[in-house]
Amino acid sequence: MSADSAPGPGVPGARHRAEGRSRRRRTGLVVMAWTAAGIVALGGSGAGYLYLKLNGNLRSVDIDQVLGTDRPDGAGNGSENVLVLGSDTRSGGNGKHGGGGDGTARSDTAMIVHVHRGHERASVVSIPRDTLVDRPACTDTAGRRHPAAHGAMFNSAYSTGGAACAVKTVESFTGLRMDHYLEIDFAGFEKLVDELGGVRVTTTEDIEDPDSHLDLRAGTHRLDGEQALGLVRTRHGVGDGSDLGRIQLQQAFVKALVGQVKDIGILTSPKKLYDLADTATRTVTTDSGLGSVNSLMAFAGGLKGIGASDLHMVTLPVRYDPADGNRLLVQEAKARQVWDALKRDEPIPGTATEGTATGEAGDVVSAP
Structure with missing residues (x-):
């Protein structure tokens, strides 16, 4: 797995990894609006046979059974926490994005989505993959036991033990119970954006990155799936x-997508609706509690009232590691305020989040 990250400003001796390795960098994104827009309305179509097909597309993992009872208690106040990961595990099409051909599962994007009581707003906390954490001992869904590790990169939890270990690690350092788990792969992300008709964003400066196949001039653009993935x-x-800068772009993109998904008109075409639902169910992996179309539909239906203005997005409070500018350290007191x-x-x-490392890309991309 690619493990490098760019150095923080002023860190002596820190440097970027070789450009060839950066081509294997992987970033995914899960957007609840895809499911809300593509699956919820299917309930009114009356096409029962489609449910069977879509149910067959879904893949789920029984995280509750693997983790057992040694977990934080639920909040009990009507809110829900969802661990959202991006990965390259489900589709062979991921190979064209620079990896996934070696059989190694990677997850380099992680967000804790806290849906507040009443499901009218949500707080989202992005977890940088290069953050050093204490990874607890965990058991994966195949029953293999993995030892604890001190000062491990956060994204090593997923590469070591998959979804169950990722959830256990998040619960360990946050003290929050993850009520649900959602994962999407990169090829699915690209296809979903295309099926949604693209996403409009405004850039305040030119963005050029050959590694991500991205060349955008400053201005407003409707990004297709490949461009969105590059962004x-x-x-x-x-x-x-x-x-950290990349996380800021991801957050801006999520807001742009959520802000316009209701205006795309996907519900006017049964074929477009089905294609979207088919793609969504083929590319997402869920916990067993969301492992059916009915369950996923009910959950997504509860989120459809949350718009871009109802999302509060932050990054886990961190600072650059003075011993290694490619790593991040949690600012524990500030993080405790979040949890x-x-x-x-x-x-x-x-x-x-005052005085924390940001990546300095917060104003580069926004919704038009």
């Missing part, structure tokens, strides 16, 4: 060149 995985074209707020189902306070 959410680029590092070298924006900010300080770090993974405590979510546990109480309250907004994340602004003080939690």
Whole structure:
């Protein structure tokens, strides 16, 4: 797995990894709106046989059974936490994006989506993959036991033990129970954006990154799937060149997509609706609680009222590791403000992210 990240400003001796390795960098993105727009309305189509086909597309993992009872208690206040990962595990089409041909599962994008009580707003916390964490001992879905590791990169949890170990690691350092798990692959991300008709974004500066096949002039663009994938995985074209800058682009893209998905008109065409639902169910992996179209439909239906203005997106409070500018250290006191707020189902306070590393790409991309 590619493990490099660009150095933070002013870190002595830090440098980028070789460009050839950066081609294997992987970034995925899960957007709840895809499911809300593509599956929810299918319930009114009356085409029962489609449910069987779509159910057959879905893949789920029984995380509750693997992790057992040694987990944080649920909040009990009507809120829900969803761990959202991007990966290259489901589709052979991922190979053209620079990896996935060696049989290694990778997940380099992670977001904790906290759906507040009433499902009218959500807080999203992005976890940089290069963050050093204490990974707990865990068991994967095949029953293999993996030892604990101190100071491991966060994304090593998924590559070591898959979804179950990723969930256990997140629960360990946040103290929050993950009620659900959703994962999408890169090829699926590209196809879904195309089927949604593209996504309009505005860039305030030119973005050029040959590694991500991205060449955008400053201005407003309707990105197709390939361009969108390039945008959410680029590092070298924006900010300080770090993974934190890329996270800021991902967050801006999510807001742009959620903000316009209701206006795309996908519900006017039964074929377009079915194609979207078919692609979504083929490319997502869920926990067993969402492992049927009916369950996924009910969950997504509860999210359809959340618009871009109802999303509060932050990055886990971190700082560059002075011993290695390619790694990030959690600012524990600030991170605790984030986790405590979510546990109480309250907004994340602004003080939690003041003075933290950002990646310096926050204003480069926005919705038009």
